[in-house]
Amino acid sequence: MSQTEVVIAGGGFAGLTCAKALAEKGVPVVLLERKKEAGQGMHTTGIIVGECAEEFSVPEHLTRKVTDVRLYAPSLRHVDLHAPDYFFLTTDTPGLMKYFSDEAVKAGASVLYDLPYRSGAQAGERINVNEGMFSCRFLIGADGPRSKVADDFKLGQNTQFLLGAEAEYEGLPLADMRLSAEENANAFYCFLDQKLAYGYLGWVIPSVGVTQVGLAQRMPAKPDIDAFVERMKGVFDFSNAKVVARRGGLIPCGGLVKPFYRDNVILLGDSAGIVSPLTAGGIHTALHYGKVLGETIAHYVNHGGEHPAEVMARIYPRFWLKQGLRKIYEHAAPNWALDFAITNPVFNYAASNVFFRKKKLK
Numbered sequence: 001m002s003q004t005e006v007v008i009a010g011g012g013f014a015g016l017t018c019a020k021a022l023a024e025k026g027v028p029v030v031l032l033e034r035k036k037e038a039g040q041g042m043h044t045t046g047i048i049v050g051e052c053a054e055e056f057s058v059p060e061h062l063t064r065k066v067t068d069v070r071l072y073a074p075s076l077r078h079v080d081l082h083a084p085d086y087f088f089l090t091t092d093t094p095g096l097m098k099y100f101s102d103e104a105v106k107a108g109a110s111v112l113y114d115l116p117y118r119s120g121a122q123a124g125e126r127i128n129v130n131e132g133m134f135s136c137r138f139l140i141g142a143d144g145p146r147s148k149v150a151d152d153f154k155l156g157q158n159t160q161f162l163l164g165a166e167a168e169y170e171g172l173p174l175a176d177m178r179l180s181a182e183e184n185a186n187a188f189y190c191f192l193d194q195k196l197a198y199g200y201l202g203w204v205i206p207s208v209g210v211t212q213v214g215l216a217q218r219m220p221a222k223p224d225i226d227a228f229v230e231r232m233k234g235v236f237d238f239s240n241a242k243v244v245a246r247r248g249g250l251i252p253c254g255g256l257v258k259p260f261y262r263d264n265v266i267l268l269g270d271s272a273g274i275v276s277p278l279t280a281g282g283i284h285t286a287l288h289y290g291k292v293l294g295e296t297i298a299h300y301v302n303h304g305g306e307h308p309a310e311v312m313a314r315i316y317p318r319f320w321l322k323q324g325l326r327k328i329y330e331h332a333a334p335n336w337a338l339d340f341a342i343t344n345p346v347f348n349y350a351a352s353n354v355f356f357r358k359k360k361l362k
């Protein structure tokens, strides 16, 4: 049996930044990831908000800066939204994941691929992982929206989801062909449509060397990417476009799970449900709270003090307002109302707030 201080289940954004933060403070940490290598089989679109890019510097060649949002109503009328100084980064997401993995390894974390977390059980003060393969003091569940760690330790589980589907295209010119060259901005194209993308939206975005086309629906509705692409053929020129990759997955949208910890077993990232219920953005919260949890455990292990789970209980986001707004959007915004609202200044102000307001994470 291998003894370590912390075992992390899951090597996504959350697990890798947590492992790096622990290793940087000299705490022995083993991360178990079921995929064969970093960046394999990504499910995310990988858009990073400006404030995340400011907190975590990522290599420039893995990103592309997008400054505007063009928001379409179901009728395909649109409005352009812009905020001075705000930007998004679209990313080469597999490349980004390799970067975070390399950073964790460089800091001294033991990152083990092709080795899933299979089981965990309390053994006195310690926790046995994978039938005694590892013994640790802290176990972190960073194993995504359907967490096995949560299941094994009777922690809260995500129950509400969006389901996203996306195709990556080469040769898709990113311009609304109904408009002139001057009218086409460096934009993130978003499509509101409660029939195709109930409870969320569809998107067409410029990424690193490709264009990403996708949509998400509030489950149990399922996204129909082919129907969305058919609709998009009225806006973009698909005649020379070729699909080079497909991806998709679950996005928790019900807020923080309860309970998110028991003794020294703590959930993080999507496992904990810390994804914005409104924007479905979870990368920044995964990276930020991964780092904070790693630093907090390291402080506790090295100096004692407040238990890390109690610290996280104070600072994990609850998203109460965003959950309320999500419910309003789901139930009180049919397509005809969205068509009507798209040119309304109050609606545009609210939409700009959703896209551009800087989120302060504790």
Ligand SMILES: Cc1cc2nc3c(=O)[nH]c(=O)nc-3n(C[C@H](O)[C@H](O)[C@H](O)COP(=O)(O)OP(=O)(O)OC[C@H]3O[C@@H](n4cnc5c(N)ncnc54)[C@H](O)[C@@H]3O)c2cc1C
Pocket: 009, 010, 011, 012, 013, 014, 015, 032, 033, 034, 035, 043, 044, 045, 046, 047, 048, 115, 116, 117, 118, 142, 143, 144, 145, 148, 163, 164, 165, 166, 247, 248, 249, 250, 251, 268, 269, 270, 271, 275, 280, 281, 282, 283, 284, 286
């Ligand atoms: C289609 C889609 C598009 C999205 N687009 C965006 C976006 O543009 N911007 C944004 O901010 N957010 C987006 N999100 C949300 C974002 O991807 C997640 O919130 C983020 O990836 C959460 O990171 P995480 O590390 O918690 O979980 P994950 O990224 O899910 O990582 C969990 C890891 O755990 C591993 N794992 C699972 N089970 C085990 C096990 N038993 N043992 C070992 N390893 C295991 C998985 O292989 C995975 O590597 C999107 C999500 C989806 C599905």
